[in-house]
Amino acid sequence: MLTALQAALGAEHAAVYGYGVVGGQVRAARRAEARTAYEAHRARRDVLARQVRELGGTPVAASAGYALPFAVTDQAGAVRLAAELEERVAGVYSDLVRASSGDRRRTAAEGLREAAVRAVRWRGESVAFPGLAERASAGATPSAPATPATPATPATPATPAG
DSSP, X not given: OHHHHHHHHHHHHHHHHHHHHHHHHSOHHHHHHHHHHHHHHHHHHHHHHHHHHXXXXXXXXXXXXXXXXXXXXXXXXXXXXXXXXXXXHHHHHHHHHHHOOHHHHHHHHHHHHHHHHHHHHHHSOOOSSTTHHHHHHHTOOTTSOOOTTSTTSSOEEOOOOO
């Protein structure tokens, strides 16, 4: 449970960072959508950090910078990044749903649903089982939750940008 919570927290840290990039590249028409997603990920991040502490853990810290999965130099790249961030977050939440029960499971399912809906809005299309396709493409097995170091997280920690 704690491993899955930490993975989700790491994914939320990376999504917050990623939306900073998205917000800088999207046109005004989509900037409010990016801001709303940014705020939603910050709120989820804070909930997850609290849950980690409730289980006696120390919440994983955000990295100073993250390597993006591809260069984002324009509106199209920003939209693609937003969709990718949401799909990756959905994948990590699917692991958390599987690893948890009760209220934590319900909260994880809400996080999965929200990320899947945002991914559809950004990408313009959906997948049959949000979160599961991302797990399969990342090579994750159903019995092993993703950790912040796996390719399933939204971004890989990089050296801090100078």
